[in-house]
Amino acid sequence: MTRERTAITAEGAPRVLGPYAQAVAVGDLVFCAGQVGLDPASGRLVPGGVEAETARVLENLAAVLAAAALGLGDIVKTTVYLVDLGEFAAMNAVYGRYFSPPYPARATVGVAALPAGARVEIEAVATRR
Numbered sequence: 001m002t003r004e005r006t007a008i009t010a011e012g013a014p015r016v017l018g019p020y021a022q023a024v025a026v027g028d029l030v031f032c033a034g035q036v037g038l039d040p041a042s043g044r045l046v047p048g049g050v051e052a053e054t055a056r057v058l059e060n061l062a063a064v065l066a067a068a069a070l071g072l073g074d075i076v077k078t079t080v081y082l083v084d085l086g087e088f089a090a091m092n093a094v095y096g097r098y099f100s101p102p103y104p105a106r107a108t109v110g111v112a113a114l115p116a117g118a119r120v121e122i123e124a125v126a127t128r129r
Helices: 049-067 085-098
Strands: 005-008 023-026 029-036 075-082 105-110 120-127
Touching: 023 049, 029 049, 049 075, 049 085, 049 120, 075 085, 085 105, 085 120
Parallel strands: 075 105
Antiparallel strands: 005 023, 023 029, 029 120, 075 120
Protein backbone atom coordinates (compact mmCIF):
# COMPACT_ATOMS: atom_id res chain seq x y z
CA MET A 1 0.00 0.00 0.00
CA THR A 2 1.42 3.36 -1.02
CA ARG A 3 0.58 6.39 1.10
CA GLU A 4 -0.06 9.71 -0.56
CA ARG A 5 2.69 12.27 -0.07
CA THR A 6 1.92 15.98 -0.13
CA ALA A 7 4.61 18.63 -0.47
CA ILE A 8 4.29 21.60 1.90
CA THR A 9 5.42 25.02 0.72
CA ALA A 10 5.57 28.06 2.99
CA GLU A 11 5.95 31.62 1.77
CA GLY A 12 7.35 32.67 5.18
CA ALA A 13 10.37 30.36 4.98
CA PRO A 14 13.38 30.44 2.67
CA ARG A 15 12.73 28.90 -0.72
CA VAL A 16 14.35 25.55 -1.42
CA LEU A 17 17.59 25.54 -3.36
CA GLY A 18 17.40 22.06 -4.85
CA PRO A 19 15.22 19.07 -5.65
CA TYR A 20 13.52 18.76 -2.27
CA ALA A 21 10.43 20.07 -0.47
CA GLN A 22 10.31 22.33 2.60
CA ALA A 23 8.23 19.54 4.12
CA VAL A 24 6.32 16.44 3.11
CA ALA A 25 3.11 15.23 4.75
CA VAL A 26 2.42 11.51 4.84
CA GLY A 27 -0.60 10.39 6.84
CA ASP A 28 -0.48 12.08 10.25
CA LEU A 29 3.23 12.94 9.98
CA VAL A 30 4.95 15.99 8.53
CA PHE A 31 8.66 15.67 7.77
CA CYS A 32 10.37 19.08 7.67
CA ALA A 33 13.57 19.54 5.70
CA GLY A 34 16.49 21.02 7.58
CA GLN A 35 16.37 24.77 7.99
CA VAL A 36 19.34 27.09 8.44
CA GLY A 37 19.20 30.68 9.65
CA LEU A 38 18.39 32.29 6.32
CA ASP A 39 16.18 35.34 6.35
CA PRO A 40 13.31 34.49 3.98
CA ALA A 41 13.11 38.06 2.65
CA SER A 42 16.78 38.51 1.79
CA GLY A 43 17.90 34.90 1.38
CA ARG A 44 20.95 35.75 3.49
CA LEU A 45 22.16 34.22 6.73
CA VAL A 46 21.09 36.32 9.73
CA PRO A 47 23.93 38.02 11.60
CA GLY A 48 24.57 37.43 15.29
CA GLY A 49 26.05 33.95 15.52
CA VAL A 50 24.52 30.71 16.64
CA GLU A 51 21.89 32.33 18.92
CA ALA A 52 20.42 34.49 16.16
CA GLU A 53 20.66 31.64 13.67
CA THR A 54 18.89 29.21 16.01
CA ALA A 55 16.03 31.67 16.51
CA ARG A 56 15.71 32.20 12.74
CA VAL A 57 15.84 28.44 12.11
CA LEU A 58 12.96 27.87 14.53
CA GLU A 59 10.97 30.74 13.01
CA ASN A 60 11.52 29.18 9.58
CA LEU A 61 10.36 25.79 10.87
CA ALA A 62 7.31 27.45 12.44
CA ALA A 63 6.44 29.00 9.04
CA VAL A 64 6.74 25.64 7.28
CA LEU A 65 4.58 23.97 9.92
CA ALA A 66 2.00 26.77 9.75
CA ALA A 67 1.64 26.02 6.03
CA ALA A 68 0.65 22.51 7.12
CA ALA A 69 -1.77 23.89 9.77
CA LEU A 70 0.63 22.84 12.57
CA GLY A 71 2.95 24.57 15.01
CA LEU A 72 6.18 23.97 16.90
CA GLY A 73 4.17 22.25 19.65
CA ASP A 74 3.33 19.50 17.16
CA ILE A 75 6.98 18.54 16.69
CA VAL A 76 7.83 15.11 18.10
CA LYS A 77 11.47 14.80 16.94
CA THR A 78 14.25 17.15 15.89
CA THR A 79 17.78 16.67 14.69
CA VAL A 80 20.15 19.55 15.32
CA TYR A 81 23.34 19.88 13.29
CA LEU A 82 26.07 22.11 14.76
CA VAL A 83 29.34 23.11 13.15
CA ASP A 84 30.86 23.64 16.62
CA LEU A 85 29.57 21.47 19.46
CA GLY A 86 31.12 24.06 21.78
CA GLU A 87 28.11 26.23 20.83
CA PHE A 88 25.64 23.61 22.12
CA ALA A 89 24.77 25.57 25.29
CA ALA A 90 24.06 28.77 23.33
CA MET A 91 21.91 26.91 20.79
CA ASN A 92 20.14 24.98 23.56
CA ALA A 93 19.23 28.15 25.47
CA VAL A 94 17.45 29.59 22.42
CA TYR A 95 15.92 26.21 21.47
CA GLY A 96 14.47 25.88 24.97
CA ARG A 97 12.56 29.16 24.60
CA TYR A 98 10.62 27.80 21.61
CA PHE A 99 9.38 24.56 23.19
CA SER A 100 7.54 23.49 26.32
CA PRO A 101 7.05 20.10 27.98
CA PRO A 102 6.68 17.49 26.77
CA TYR A 103 9.72 18.43 24.69
CA PRO A 104 10.38 16.77 21.35
CA ALA A 105 12.91 13.95 21.22
CA ARG A 106 16.19 15.31 19.87
CA ALA A 107 19.56 14.29 18.50
CA THR A 108 22.44 16.72 18.13
CA VAL A 109 25.20 16.02 15.63
CA GLY A 110 28.51 17.79 15.07
CA VAL A 111 29.22 18.42 11.38
CA ALA A 112 32.13 19.86 9.39
CA ALA A 113 30.06 22.44 7.48
CA LEU A 114 26.50 23.52 6.66
CA PRO A 115 24.92 25.32 3.67
CA ALA A 116 25.44 29.09 3.37
CA GLY A 117 28.10 29.05 6.08
CA ALA A 118 25.46 28.42 8.74
CA ARG A 119 26.40 27.43 12.30
CA VAL A 120 23.21 25.42 12.97
CA GLU A 121 20.61 23.47 11.01
CA ILE A 122 17.50 21.80 12.44
CA GLU A 123 15.15 19.28 10.81
CA ALA A 124 11.92 18.12 12.41
CA VAL A 125 9.11 15.58 12.35
CA ALA A 126 5.67 16.75 13.47
CA THR A 127 2.39 14.93 13.98
CA ARG A 128 -1.20 15.94 13.31
CA ARG A 129 -2.42 13.97 16.34
